[in-house]
Amino acid sequence: QKEVEQDPGPLSVPEGAIVSLNCTYSNSAFQYFMWYRQYSRKGPELLMYTYSSGNKEDGRFTAQVDKSSKYISLFIRDSQPSDSATYLCAMRKTDSWGKLQFGAGTQVVVTP
Amino acid sequence: NAGVMQNPRHLVRRRGQEARLRCSPMKGHSHVYWYRQLPEEGLKFMVYLQKENIIDESGMPKERFSAEFPKEGPSILRIQQVVRGDSAAYFCASSPQGQEEGLAVEQYFGPGTRLTVT
Numbered sequence: 001q002k003e004v005e006q007d008p009g010p011l012s013v014p015e016g017a018i019v020s021l022n023c024t025y026s027n028s029a030f031q032y033f034m035w036y037r038q039y040s041r042k043g044p045e046l047l048m049y050t051y052s053s054g055n056k057e058d059g060r061f062t063a064q065v066d067k068s069s070k071y072i073s074l075f076i077r078d079s080q081p082s083d084s085a086t087y088l089c090a091m092r093k094t095d096s097w098g099k100l101q102f103g104a105g106t107q108v109v110v111t112p
Numbered sequence: 113n114a115g116v117m118q119n120p121r122h123l124v125r126r127r128g129q130e131a132r133l134r135c136s137p138m139k140g141h142s143h144v145y146w147y148r149q150l151p152e153e154g155l156k157f158m159v160y161l162q163k164e165n166i167i168d169e170s171g172m173p174k175e176r177f178s179a180e181f182p183k184e185g186p187s188i189l190r191i192q193q194v195v196r197g198d199s200a201a202y203f204c205a206s207s208p209q210g211q212e213e214g215l216a217v218e219q220y221f222g223p224g225t226r227l228t229v230t
Contacts, residue, residue: 100147100219
């Protein structure tokens with residue numbers, strides 16, 4: 001079993017809808033959580049970074065962390081065709097220095 | 113404000129040749145990370161380096177792969193005697209400081225080098 005699980009999709013939504021993405025993890029040592037966006041044949045771009053349980057909002061993006069359930073989410077409001085990309089969750093353990101562990105990524109398609 | 117730079121962007125090598133991938137971190141960043149992305153898979157951590165030091169190489173294959181981050185110049189990921197299974201996208205990331213408790217230590221990624229072994 002992978003330590004970080006993420007549904008690969010694809011997830012197709014109409015423009016203006018809310019995109020809901022999530023990841024689960026199995027090791028409670030993960031304490032830092034990130035969401036990256038990756039366009040085709042490009043490098044990952046950091047979207048959100050959270051340390052504690054709860055919500056964090058940045059513009060149209062909201063990240064949620066539920067450590068008790070080992071579950072993290074990313075919501076994208078008012079989705080645009082330019083949001084079509086692969087979204088990667090990543091997390092880090094407190095004692096693993098720079099090692100990020102990534103989910104497989106969810107491909108999102110926003111249709112006009 | 114240049115981001116993380118990687119070159120070459122595309123590299124084709126024949127089996128048995130050597131591949132050298134270069135990464136220049138963002139200005140002011142002294143920590144570099146290398147990841148590998150195989151087709152249809154997520155990114156896999158390979159190695160974490162600080163200037164002149166390897167901090168964590170737990171993701172590096174035991175043979176043929178090496179990495180360095182000299183005092184001057186870019187970080188280099190070196191793959192000797194490449195095989196077809198080495199074909200992948202290799203991403204470098206950098207951060208301004210180490211992974212200290214409680215600090216926001218985001219990693220910023222470069223555009224990647226796509227290695228094809230024929």
